[in-house]
Amino acid sequence: MQGKVVVITGASGGIGAAAASAIASRGGSLALVARRETELRAVAERCGENALPVVADVTRRDDVRRVIRAAIEHFGHVDVLVNNVGRGITRLPTSLTDDDIDDMIRINIKSMLYGVQEVVPHFKERGSGHIINVSSILGRMPATPFRSAYNGAKHFLSAITWNIRQELSESVPGVAVSLVSPPVVATEFGVNALHGGPDSRTLPFPQNVDEVGNVIAWVIDTRKLDVYTRPGSKPRVTEFLSKLGEDPPASVLAGQWDAA
Numbered sequence: 001m002q003g004k005v006v007v008i009t010g011a012s013g014g015i016g017a018a019a020a021s022a023i024a025s026r027g028g029s030l031a032l033v034a035r036r037e038t039e040l041r042a043v044a045e046r047c048g049e050n051a052l053p054v055v056a057d058v059t060r061r062d063d064v065r066r067v068i069r070a071a072i073e074h075f076g077h078v079d080v081l082v083n084n085v086g087r088g089i090t091r092l093p094t095s096l097t098d099d100d101i102d103d104m105i106r107i108n109i110k111s112m113l114y115g116v117q118e119v120v121p122h123f124k125e126r127g128s129g130h131i132i133n134v135s136s137i138l139g140r141m142p143a144t145p146f147r148s149a150y151n152g153a154k155h156f157l158s159a160i161t162w163n164i165r166q167e168l169s170e171s172v173p174g175v176a177v178s179l180v181s182p183p184v185v186a187t188e189f190g191v192n193a194l195h196g197g198p199d200s201r202t203l204p205f206p207q208n209v210d211e212v213g214n215v216i217a218w219v220i221d222t223r224k225l226d227v228y229t230r231p232g233s234k235p236r237v238t239e240f241l242s243k244l245g246e247d248p249p250a251s252v253l254a255g256q257w258d259a260a
C-alpha cells in the first residue's frame, strides 16, 4: 500500500470515507471525491497531508475527467481507482418510473464507466493499474423486492465488471479489475436512497463500516478479484441461487409431454 495513489469516489462519508482512513493508515495517498465540500474536506483532513479532496459529481463525465486529471497532476500518477459511489432505491418493481430506472443507471453504472474510461488510457501508458468496483450482495442475488431497480443496477455493475476484467486482461494485462460486494452496512445508504426507506443502520446485523473499509484496503494490497466483505456471504448467495432455475426434461425437447 505504501506510496500507492488511490482515487476513491463517494468519499465524504460511509464506505468511501472508511476505506480512505484504512488506506491512509497504511501509507497510501488519496484523491477523495464527493459533492459535499465540507464533509469531504473533513475526511481528507483526518487522512493527513497525502489526501487531496476533489469536489465533483461523478454522474457528469466532465467532472470525472477533471478528477482523474487532478489526481495525476497532484501525485504524478494514479495506481488505483475505487468506484464506490452508489445509491439505493425504495420502490417495488411494478411502481418503478422511467426516471427511477434512469437514476439507478446514471448513479450506479454510468459514474463507474466514466471513471474506467477516463483512467484506462493512463493505466495503459503505465502498463499497470487497479480498478475496484463496489457492488453489493444484491448485485449477486436480488433478495429484496423493495430495492428492485438497485438490485438490477448492481447486477449490471457486477456483470460489466467481469466483462471489463475480461477485456483488459487481454489488452492491458497489468491492470486488475476487482469487484467488492458488501451486505447491509451501517451507513447513511438507506436514508440517502431514492424515495427514502429504512435506515441501513437500524436493519438487523449491518456490517460495521470500518470492516468494509479494511476489506477494500486489503483488496488493494492483494489485488483479489472478487470479494464479499462479510464472511459467510458466498454460501448465502449460493443457497439463494440454487433454488432458482430448472432444466427442461428431454421429453419436452422432443415435443412429447402431457399437460398437467
Ligand SMILES: NC(=O)c1ccc[n+]([C@@H]2O[C@H](COP(=O)([O-])OP(=O)(O)OC[C@H]3O[C@@H](n4cnc5c(N)ncnc54)[C@H](OP(=O)(O)O)[C@@H]3O)[C@@H](O)[C@H]2O)c1
Residues within 6 Å of the ligand: 009, 010, 011, 012, 013, 014, 015, 016, 033, 034, 035, 036, 037, 039, 056, 057, 058, 059, 084, 085, 086, 087, 088, 107, 134, 135, 136, 137, 181, 182, 183, 184, 185, 186, 187, 188, 189, 190, 192, 200
Ligand atoms: N451501506 C450499505 O448497506 C451498502 C450495501 C451494499 C453495497 N453498498 C454500496 O457501497 C457504496 C457506498 O455506499 P455507502 O453505504 O457508503 O453510501 P452513503 O453512505 O450513501 O455514501 C455515498 C457517498 O457517495 C457520495 N456521492 C453520492 N452521489 C454522488 C455523486 N453524484 N458524485 C459524487 N459523490 C457522490 C456521497 O457524498 P456526497 O453526497 O457528498 O456527494 C457519499 O460520500 C455504494 O456503491 C453502495 O451501493 C452499500
